[in-house]
Every structure is written in C-alpha cells, then in structure tokens.
Amino acid sequence: MSNHILIIDDDIELCRLVRKYLEVENLKVDIRHNGKEGLNTAQSKSYHLLVLDVMLPEMNGFEVLAELRKSSAVPVLMLTAKDSEIDKVSGLRLGADDYLTKPFSMNEFVARVQSLIRRYTTLNSFEAQVEDSLEVGALSIDPKTREVLIESKRVELTVKEFDLLYFLAKNKGQVFTKKQIYCNVWQEEYAFDDNNIMVHIRRLRKKIEPISESPIYIQTVWGVGYKFNREV
Structure with a gap:
C-alpha cells in the first residue's frame, strides 16, 4: 500500500510538479490550496506526512x-521563504519535524519526504519490535505504542520529539554532541544547524519537565551537547 501525503500550498504549478515527482516514488498525494481546507482534510483523513x-x-x-x-x-515538512530564519524557528517551535526553503531542488525535496516517512513507518515499526519500554523517574516511554506518560498522564509528542527523547533516555548518562544527536535521531548527515536541535530540545522540555527552565531529565552539558540525567 502506498504511503499517503497531503500537500498544503497555494502555488498550483509547484504542487503539480511535486505530485509528479512523488507519484514516481509510488506515493499517494492529496493537494489543498488554502490553510483552512488543508487543516480540515488533515484532521479528517490519515496521512503519513504533511507538506x-x-x-x-x-x-x-x-x-x-x-x-x-x-x-x-x-510528521510535518514545512516550506519556508528563502533565508527566513524566523519562519524556520517558528515552525520548529510549533511542532514541525523538518523544513525546506524555497526554491528547492526536487531531488532534495523527495529525499526529505522519504526520510520523514521512513522514520514514521518502516524504521519506527522495526524499533518497536526490538526495543523495550523505559521507566525513568515519572516518565514511562513505550516505543511499541510511541506513547509517553508522566505519572500515568499521556504527553503528546511529535515524531521527532519522541525519537529524540527515546534516544537520550535509553542512553542515560551518556553525553552526545549535536552532531551525534542529529545523525542518530534524524538519520541524516549533519549540517551545522544548532537551531534545529536546540528548538526540539526546548519544546520537549516544556512537555516533560516539571520546570522547563530547570530541567531534571534532559540536561545541557555546556560546550559539548546534551545528556539524559543518570540520577532520575
């Protein structure tokens, strides 16, 4: 069965071109040209990725x-204006999993799409079969259901947020550089991009930490990177 993608973009010609490339990859594509209609469609159907x-x-x-x-x-791949750092950071803070600036090459676009879908479907299904649930402090992390509980209350995480949390938690106490985190969680070659990882860490802390400004789970190791607290 083909993976199903929803594209929400008002550039009709771009949408036609994108659909052509994605259908060659055996992906099923729906297109909406305004935000309200796109949101209604995304909420009424099941998709593997939103662009x-x-x-x-x-x-x-x-x-x-x-x-x-x-x-x-x-998963959401955000399309932003050329060189708009504000758009990129805003999208990541709201829950986007990745972003691409216009204009972009179709080869890069297809690669980003395939990477996000792979993380959401095939790779995650494999991880769910071989990885164990984790109990750390008040957190319960289950890779089989991709569910996170804090004192039995469910926490809604995006795909990348869950992957990031699980990666750090299953390696408690180990310090990782931003490059190591990116290569393991994003499964892509690292390009110097502190904002991407920093924004995801900040957003994740707001969801799981009792006080996000004084984290007890995901700790910053200044000048190096991040680690999951061994003591919890």
Whole structure:
C-alpha cells in the first residue's frame, strides 16, 4: 500500500510538479490550496506526512500547524521563504519535524519526504519490535505504542520529539554532541544547524519537565551537547 501525503500550498504549478515527482516514488498525494481546507482534510483523513507552506490563504501555515498539533503527531515538512530564519524557528517551535526553503531542488525535496516517512513507518515499526519500554523517574516511554506518560498522564509528542527523547533516555548518562544527536535521531548527515536541535530540545522540555527552565531529565552539558540525567 502506498504511503499517503497531503500537500498544503497555494502555488498550483509547484504542487503539480511535486505530485509528479512523488507519484514516481509510488506515493499517494492529496493537494489543498488554502490553510483552512488543508487543516480540515488533515484532521479528517490519515496521512503519513504533511507538506505545509507558511504563506497560505485563510489560515497561514503556522496557524494550521498549531491547530493540528493539538490532536496529531503526523510528521510535518514545512516550506519556508528563502533565508527566513524566523519562519524556520517558528515552525520548529510549533511542532514541525523538518523544513525546506524555497526554491528547492526536487531531488532534495523527495529525499526529505522519504526520510520523514521512513522514520514514521518502516524504521519506527522495526524499533518497536526490538526495543523495550523505559521507566525513568515519572516518565514511562513505550516505543511499541510511541506513547509517553508522566505519572500515568499521556504527553503528546511529535515524531521527532519522541525519537529524540527515546534516544537520550535509553542512553542515560551518556553525553552526545549535536552532531551525534542529529545523525542518530534524524538519520541524516549533519549540517551545522544548532537551531534545529536546540528548538526540539526546548519544546520537549516544556512537555516533560516539571520546570522547563530547570530541567531534571534532559540536561545541557555546556560546550559539548546534551545528556539524559543518570540520577532520575
């Protein structure tokens, strides 16, 4: 069965081109050209990936993403304006899993899509078969259901947030550089991009830490990287 993608972008010609490339990869593609319609579609159907532009009529991409993240952890690839650092950081803070700046090469676009889908489906299914659940402090992390509980209360995490948390937690006490985290969690070659990892760490802390400004689980090792606290 083909993986199913929703593209929300008001550039009709770009959408046609993108669909052509993705269908060659045996991916099923739906397209919506405004934010409100795209959000309604995303909430009413099941998708393996959303490709979401920032500039959209009716609802912009940030508004769509914020609303979507209230109920869904589906991977989101955000399309941002060229060299717009603010758009990139805003999208990551709201729950985007990756971003791509316009204009982009179709080869890179297809590679990003395949990478996100692979993490969401095949690779995650394999990990769920071989990895054990973790109990750390008040946290319960189950890779089979991709569920995180804090004192029996469920915490909604995106795909990348869960992968990041599980990777650090199963390696308690070990310090990882940003490069090591990126290569293990994103499964891609590292490009110097502190914002991506830092934003995901910050967002994850807000969801799992009693006080995000004084984290007890994910700790910063200044000048090196991050570690999961061995003492919890």
